[in-house]
Amino acid sequence: MRAHDRSGRDRRASRLAVATGASLALVLTTLVAPSAASAAGYPTWAQVEAAEGNAAATQAQVDLIDASLDSLEKAASDRSDEAVLADQADAAAQSDLAAASQRADELSADAERARATAHTAEREAGQLAGSLFRTGGTQTLGTDLFTSPDPGAALYQLGSLTQLGDRWQTVLADATTASNTVSSLSEQATTAADRRDSLARDARAAADQAAAAQATADAEVASATQRSSDLYAQLAALKDSTAELEQQYRAGVAAQQAYAAQEAAAKAQAAAAARAPSRGGSSGGGGSSGGGGSSGGGATVPGTGRPGGATPPPTGAVNDPAGAKAYAATKVGSGAEYTCLVQLWNKESGWRTNATNPSGGAYGIPQALPGNKMASSGLDWQTNYRTQVDWGIGYIQGRYGTMCAAWAHSVANNWY
Known part of the structure; x- marks a missing residue:
């Protein structure tokens, strides 16, 4: 039980300063201007201090802080989800544009070739018509055949002109066809x-x-992160704890819930695959953590993995496979476990932060389904590879125990 004398309050004040770390200025600012927090529905420091020593009031403030954290986290997660969907729409639009541009170029090239063919045929038809005109045509030669002193030569010339006329008719037909083709292709x-x-x-x-x-999304995450720091400090003051400990506890509970949901999704897909093996189940790019992300290179990177994509990824996203691998090595070491993890996430996402599988809804380096499950490791799950790596390793450890066990499962089932 907490003491209520002055020395006890002094100790709590000292712990509060430690819990907030370098955020003393933030605490002072909040104390001076509590109206903004109050207007937003968040507890003020005055309310927190007033609740100390009163069990019911303390619990009410704890509940209010928990609800405030839930609201902040949901708002940040919703905005991040919207950013992912908008980026997928951008990727689809860029892909459609690339296909349409290619088709337009192909048709333009076909029309140009048809135009050249038509020009050649028209020129040849004109030359043949000129030759027929100069010789007077086959009717004149038919008359000459009976009056010529050399009927054999006249007969030969008549045969040649007949062939020339036939050739002219063929070339003229070709020229007409080519002209129609040019019109259609144009x-x-x-x-x-x-x-x-x-x-x-x-x-x-x-x-x-x-x-x-x-x-x-970036602004919402930044705002929620800043506000959450103050809320955790308030929670620590009420519980005679530290902000870091309270944040770790809350993150741990959220992570366990996310891992359980992920495992349930994986089992659901495995069951669906067993019922309908002819449809391919989870293989062929349908499987991932949670059973719905990419597999075998199925994930794409908005802005970079699409055909003709010249639009860069969102400014908030950090695609740094080498950096992500280096960070993962600090978590699992550089031995066999690291090798297995590298192979697993090479297959899943290429270690790209904004790798997506629009058909399944999986997102990120570990291909979480959906991506916002990773919010249990940080509100910046959409853009921060460290947050994604932390969550992915935690999921693997909770479900498979080791990185190599997860990799073995992926090899055997094409999802993990």
Whole structure:
């Protein structure tokens, strides 16, 4: 039980200063201007201090802080989810644009080749027509056949002109066909170019929306992280604990819930695969942690993995496979466990922070399904490879025990 004398309060004040670490300025700012927190529905330091020594009031403040943390985390997670979806829409728009551009280029090239063919046929038809005109045609030679002093020569010339006339008819037909082909291909090329231009506008809009969604998510995560620090300090003051310990406890509970949900999803997909093996089950790119992410290289990187993608990834995302691997090595060492983990996540995501599997909904380096499960390791799960690595290793340890056991399961089942 806590003492209520002045020395006890002094000790709690000292612990509070330690718990908040370098955030003393934040505490003072909050004490001076509590109205913003109150307006947002968060407890103020005045309310926290007033509750000390009163069990019911203390519990009420603890419940309010827990609810405030839930609200902050959900808001940050929702904005991150929206950023992921916006980036996937951007990727789809860029892919459609690339396909339309390729089709427009192909039709334009086909029309140009048909135009050259038509020009050649028309020129040859004109030359043949000129030759027929100069010789007077086959009817004149038919008359000459009976009056010529050399009927044999006239007959030979008549045969040649007949062949020339036949050739002219063929070339003229070819020229007509080529001209029609040019007209058709030109029309198709124009239609394809219009579609390409329309998709280009859509792609620019999608890219702008993705950038805006990412900026909103980054701002929400930053705000929630800052506000959470103060809430954990308040929680520690009420529980006679430390902010770090309270944060670790809450994160641990959330992680266990996320791991359990992930395992349930994995079992559900395995059961579905067993019931319908002819549909491929979880193999062929459908499996992942939680049974729904990428496998065998199925994940893509928005902005970089799509055809013709010139739009860079969102500014908040940090795609650094080498850095992510180095960080993972600090968690599992550099031996066999690390080797297994590298192979597993090479297969799943290529160690890319914003690797996505739109068809399954998995996201990130460990291909969590859905990606926001990783919020139990940090609100910046969408952009921070360290948060993703921490969560992924925790999931593997909780479900498989070792990295190599997870890799063996992935090899055998094409998901983990």
